Amino acid sequence: MVMVLAAAVLWGTTGTSRALGAPIAAPLAVGAVRIVIGGAILFALAAARGQLWRRWPALPAVASAAAVAAYQLAFFEGVARAGVAVGTILAIGSAPVFTGLLGWLALGERPSSRWLVATVIAVIGVGLLAEPGVRGFGPLAAALPLAAGLSYATYATATKRLLADGDNVAVAAIAFAGGAVLLLPALVFADLSWLREARGLAAALWLGVGTTAVAYLIFTRALARLPVSWGATLSLAEPLTATVLATFVLGESLAGRSSSSRSPSSPAALRMSARSFAIPRPSSRHRRTHRTR
Numbered sequence: 001m002v003m004v005l006a007a008a009v010l011w012g013t014t015g016t017s018r019a020l021g022a023p024i025a026a027p028l029a030v031g032a033v034r035i036v037i038g039g040a041i042l043f044a045l046a047a048a049r050g051q052l053w054r055r056w057p058a059l060p061a062v063a064s065a066a067a068v069a070a071y072q073l074a075f076f077e078g079v080a081r082a083g084v085a086v087g088t089i090l091a092i093g094s095a096p097v098f099t100g101l102l103g104w105l106a107l108g109e110r111p112s113s114r115w116l117v118a119t120v121i122a123v124i125g126v127g128l129l130a131e132p133g134v135r136g137f138g139p140l141a142a143a144l145p146l147a148a149g150l151s152y153a154t155y156a157t158a159t160k161r162l163l164a165d166g167d168n169v170a171v172a173a174i175a176f177a178g179g180a181v182l183l184l185p186a187l188v189f190a191d192l193s194w195l196r197e198a199r200g201l202a203a204a205l206w207l208g209v210g211t212t213a214v215a216y217l218i219f220t221r222a223l224a225r226l227p228v229s230w231g232a233t234l235s236l237a238e239p240l241t242a243t244v245l246a247t248f249v250l251g252e253s254l255a256g257r258s259s260s261s262r263s264p265s266s267p268a269a270l271r272m273s274a275r276s277f278a279i280p281r282p283s284s285r286h287r288r289t290h291r292t293r
Helices: 002-011 014-021 027-049 058-082 084-107 113-133 139-162 168-189 198-223 228-234 237-248 257-262 267-278
Strands: none
Touching: 002 198, 002 228, 002 237, 014 027, 014 058, 014 084, 014 198, 014 237, 027 058, 027 168, 027 198, 058 084, 058 139, 058 168, 084 139, 084 228, 084 237, 139 168, 139 198, 139 228, 168 198
């Protein structure tokens, strides 16, 4: 559970990193560069460990790579239109619902009552955070983050299936190296002049190494032990992180901070949601341990 929360905090820095390091860069270019860097690192690690070269189930492998690519397109354009805080809230706030449904349909993981309670608490919380900031932008600004939420759910569900056949490093490499290949054509036509600036290069490296390679290594390791729906709900620490950074670093306004102190998305409510997961422990079929060799 702690690993999911740590990954979510890292993800929560993506929008602010892009806004500070590459404010004039096209969202698609930033997303593509992020995945190419992160995918290359993950591929190199998996190849060096000898865990990559095996027969993988085709549909989950393709779905995970396609979802990674689609998420970059939808998320970075979505936060550019809706704002870092609101865009992240809509994207990740919708992900637990999509993931619960996909996990049930594709993996047979029937959502528990504890997951439902925790998800309702958390989603209401992110909704209260988003509500003051959702006025004044068009349907596309809302649709893109929601598409990112669905892409994330697809990625998480496909990854959970792949973890039955391999370790977390190899599974992360399949998704992100595959996503990088799909996004390479976008780099051919993209303006990458922002990478010549120190802050642009620093942002690209942080997005590729910190928010992709490191974050998804620990997330996939945790996902091997948790139902996919639980992982998605715990990931709601991401919009909380994004909201704090957007408010205090970027100066974005979300209706009085006093309202956020009442929101179930406050740290106290996240702890309450986490306790909903902690009892009982996942059943033995969800505690399969994949050794990292």
